[in-house]
Amino acid sequence: MKNMKKPIFKLLHLFVFMMVLLQACKKGELFESNTPKIAEISFAGSTSVPLEFFYDNAVIASTGEQNNSLPVSIKLNISKGDRKVYIREKGKSEILKTYSIDGTNFSNVLRIYYDKGEIYDVGIQYNLRIYTKDKLDLYLDDVLKYQSPFEEPIQDQITIPINKDQKRVLTVKKKGGKEVLLTKTITEADSNRFLKFYLEGNELLENLTIPALKNPKGMSVTFKLLTNVNTIETKFIGGDVDLLAYIRNLNTTDVKKTSPELRFTIPAKPSFVTMELPPISDSEYYTFDFVKKGTNEPSFTSNNLGKKVKLGIGNYGMFFFQNPDPAFFLPGERIICTIMPAEETGGANYDEIFVTPTINEYLTNWINFQ
Secondary structure, X not given: OHHHHHHHHHHHHHHHHHHHHHHHHHHOOOOOOOOOOEXXXXXXXXXXXXXXXXXXXXXXXXXXXXXXOOOOOEEEEOOOOOOEEEEEEOOOOOEEEEEEOOOOOOEEEEEEEEEOOEEEOEEEEEEEEEEOOOOEEEEEOOEEEEEOOOXXXXXXXXXXXXXXXXXXXXXXXXXXXXXXXXXXXXXXXXXXXXXXXXXXXXEEEOEEOOOOOOOOOOEEEEEEXXXXXXXXXXXXXXXXXXXXXXXXXXXOOOEEXXXXXXXXXXXXXOOOEEEEEOOOOOOEEEEEEEEEOOOOOEOEEEOOOOOEEEOOOOOOXXXXXXXXXXXXXXXXXXXXXXXXXXXXXXXXXXXXXXXXXXXXXXXXXXOEEO
């Protein structure tokens, strides 16, 4: 009988234990881990105001007293709480941003970029290379972001606050104007990219397709003719124009016509034109005349009754490039520029005017081209 009591006693204990176990499971209390689940929280970015970081209603970190530097990385027990870090400005109650902690990863990086009362994931650098003679305003989501201080080309950089997967809209207008000249959608992937374009009046050119060189030893010049600049004694007649090419010897000044003849037509409506120049020797350079399309007649007329416009036939003008040093030919290069007329007086009695092209501005670094 004694021996039978022991198994019964053991069974009774087992039964009681199982009842406690079942009751605890209902309450969700048994097997709740008492072992802390630790996550590492790191901070990246910058802020111009002091910030505090909260977790489970407690301050876990704050920015430095000097320069509002972000905290060093911390270890956080995420066994309790909602696994979210809340950020607010010191001394204020409004939550500026909430970050969810990935419980499956030990390392978590909070990316912070404070801008005008909001916190973004990052501030990307966006480069401006804009060739213009106008002052421009740039708007980010319809809020003024940048103003160019001078009526001259812009080489600058702006910081654009942005969140992961966010799209922001950048628009360009003339200062004080309403017309949108250009609209760009900006994402985080645009970090360190360039906004490039050429603006003349209201005509904006952002992208340009340039033909590949037929001769890899040759070079091409893609240009727009500005007829209304740099002329004093002459006036542009109008209509389509040909650039008629010659080759001049640098040492002897001898001139020869190209064979076959090289003519590059410039349409009456100003637009970019590409001319490919065949290779020449180091002792030679190209010169040009402006002529009416299909003729050998000057496309400029004199404003001076005592002088007459004549063709230079290669003896006047000097077409050269800065790269960055002066050069008469750049094998394999494709140049983008504006050209303008240059006047030169000559002849036996200095009563003749020769009008030849010269480069006004280089645009190769200001326009996207392929």
